[in-house]
Amino acid sequence: MRKEIPEEKSNIPDSENQEFNSFLEELMKREFIDTLKVRAFVLISIILYAIMAFYLFPYVLSGELYIYESTFIEIIYISLNWTLIIVFAYLLFLFVKLYFYRSIKRFVHYIKKDVFSLGFTLKNLHIGLNSFIIINIAFYFFCIICRELIYSLARTNYFFIFLFFIIFLILCVFLPVIFGFYQFKIKIPLKNKKHLKVNFRFKYSVIYDEYDDIFLYLRTNRVCLKLKKIKSKNYQEISKKNWFPQYGRFKFLTKVNIFHYFFEFSTPINFQNKILNLLLALKDWEKFEKN
Amino acid sequence: MIFPFKEFLKKYGLEDLENSLVLDPSIKIEFLKDLNKIMKIINKIFDKLTNISSLRGGQILMALAKLETLEEVINKADIMRSLNIDRREKLYHAFDYLKEQNYIEIIEKSPKFHIIKLNIDNNPDLLLFKEIVGKYWRSPEENKLKVNKWRK
Numbered sequence: 142m143r144k145e146i147p148e149e150k151s152n153i154p155d156s157e158n159q160e161f162n163s164f165l166e167e168l169m170k171r172e173f174i175d176t177l178k179v180r181a182f183v184l185i186s187i188i189l190y191a192i193m194a195f196y197l198f199p200y201v202l203s204g205e206l207y208i209y210e211s212t213f214i215e216i217i218y219i220s221l222n223w224t225l226i227i228v229f230a231y232l233l234f235l236f237v238k239l240y241f242y243r244s245i246k247r248f249v250h251y252i253k254k255d256v257f258s259l260g261f262t263l264k265n266l267h268i269g270l271n272s273f274i275i276i277n278i279a280f281y282f283f284c285i286i287c288r289e290l291i292y293s294l295a296r297t298n299y300f301f302i303f304l305f306f307i308i309f310l311i312l313c314v315f316l317p318v319i320f321g322f323y324q325f326k327i328k329i330p331l332k333n334k335k336h337l338k339v340n341f342r343f344k345y346s347v348i349y350d351e352y353d354d355i356f357l358y359l360r361t362n363r364v365c366l367k368l369k370k371i372k373s374k375n376y377q378e379i380s381k382k383n384w385f386p387q388y389g390r391f392k393f394l395t396k397v398n399i400f401h402y403f404f405e406f407s408t409p410i411n412f413q414n415k416i417l418n419l420l421l422a423l424k425d426w427e428k429f430e431k432n
Numbered sequence: 433m434i435f436p437f438k439e440f441l442k443k444y445g446l447e448d449l450e451n452s453l454v455l456d457p458s459i460k461i462e463f464l465k466d467l468n469k470i471m472k473i474i475n476k477i478f479d480k481l482t483n484i485s486s487l488r489g490g491q492i493l494m495a496l497a498k499l500e501t502l503e504e505v506i507n508k509a510d511i512m513r514s515l516n517i518d519r520r521e522k523l524y525h526a527f528d529y530l531k532e533q534n535y536i537e538i539i540e541k542s543p544k545f546h547i548i549k550l551n552i553d554n555n556p557d558l559l560l561f562k563e564i565v566g567k568y569w570r571s572p573e574e575n576k577l578k579v580n581k582w583r584k
Binding site: 254255258259260261262330331332335384408410411413414415417420421423424 | 476480483486488516517518572575576578579580581582583584
C-alpha cells in the first residue's frame with residue numbers, strides 16, 4: 142500500500158528543503174527575466190511594425206503607386222492597425238506554442254530538478270521565442286527591401302494582400318514554433334569550455350493524448366579527431382568501458398562527422414546516472430590527455 | 433576491458449583436477465588482480481541492469497547493499513541521499529515492490545522512523561551481492577562528489 146504523502150514529507154531534512162527553496166527562487170528569477178524579455182519584445186515589435194506600416198500600409202490601402210503624404214493622425218491610425226496585427230500574431234504564436242509544448246514544459250521542469258540536484262545548471266533552452274524574434278525582424282527587413290514589388294502586386298489584386306498575410310503567419314508564427322520544437326535541446330555548461338547537450342525524441346500516444354515515451358540523447362562536445370589513431374584508440378577504450386553507444390541520435394551524421402563524441406542514451410528515470418557516467422568518462426579522458 | 437571467465441579458468445588451470453593449484457606470491461597478486469577485474473565487471477553489469485528497469489527497485493537494492501557495508505542503521509532518507517533522488521515519491525513503488533517480494537525488511541520503529549535491511553535470511557544470495565556491491569560499486573552520491581570539478 143502507498144504511504145501517506147504528508148506524513149512522509151515531514152521527514153525531509155531542513156537542508157533539503159532549503160536546497161529546494163533556493164532552486165525555486167532561481168526558477169522564479171529566470172521566469173521573471175523571461176517574462177521581461179517577452180514584454181520588451183512586444184514593445185520593440187510594435188515599434189518596428191509601426192515603422193513598417195508607415196512604409197507599406199498607405200500604398201496597399203490606396204492601391205496606387207505614389208508617395209503617400211500621411212498626416213500625423215493617419216500615421217497613428219495605421220500604426221495601431223499594424224500593432225493589432227502583430228499582437229494577434231504574437232498571441233497566435235503563444236497559442237500554437239502552448240499546443241505543441243503542453244507536455245514538454247512539465248517534462249523540462251522535471252529534467253531541471255534532476256540537473257540542479259547534481260549541482261549543474263541548464264542553458265539554451267530553445268522554445269521558439271528566439272526564432273520568432275529573428276524571423277520577425279528578418280521579415281520586416283525583407284518587406285522594406287522589396288516594398289516596391291509588394292506595392293505593385295497589391296495594386297493589381299487585393300488577393301495578394303491576403304496571400305501576404307498568410308505568408309506572414311506561416312513564416313512568423315508557425316515556423317518559429319516548428320523550429321523551436323525540433324531544435325528543442327538542453328545545454329549543460331561545464332568548466333573548461335566543455336558542455337553536455339541533451340536532445341529529445343518524443344513519442345506521442347494517441348490513446349492517452351500524452352507523450353508516453355521520451356528518449357534523451359546526451360552528447361559531450363568534441364573529444365578528438367577521428368584521424369588521430371592513438372587518441373581514437375583511447376576514445377574507443379573509454380567508450381567501451383563505460384558502455385556508451387557508438388552513435389548519437391542520427392547514425393549517418395555520426396559516421397560522417399570527423400570528430401569523436403561521447404554519446405549516451407537515457408530515459409527520464411536514469412537521466413542523472415547517465416550524466417554522471419558522461420562526466421566520469423570526461424574525467425578519464427582528461428587523465429589520458431594529461432599523460 | 434574484455435575478460436571472459438573461461439579465459440580466467442584456463443589461465444590458472446582451475447578446471448584441471450589432476451594438477452594441484454600452486455600460487456607463488458607473484459602469481460597470487462596477478463590472480464587477485466584478475467579476480468578483482470571479474471568482480472568489477474560483474475558490478476558494472478549490476479549497475480547497468482538496474483538502470484534499465486523503470487522501477488527503481490534494483491537501484492535501491494544496490495544503495496542498500498552499499499550502505500549496509502558502511503552503516504548499521506539505514507532509513508529511506510539515507511537511500512534517497514545515496515541515489516541522489518530529490519523526492520521520496522519516486523521510490524514509493526519500488527519500496528513496496530521490494531517488500532512484497534521479500535527482498536528487503538522494513539522495521540517500523542516509530543511512525544516516522546523506518547529501518548530498512550536486506551532480507552538475507554530469505555535470500556542468501558544477496559550476501560554475495562552485498563559484498564560485491566559494497567566493495568566495487570560507487571553510488572551516485574559518491575559520483576556526484578567526483579564530478580565536482582566540472583561545476584561552474
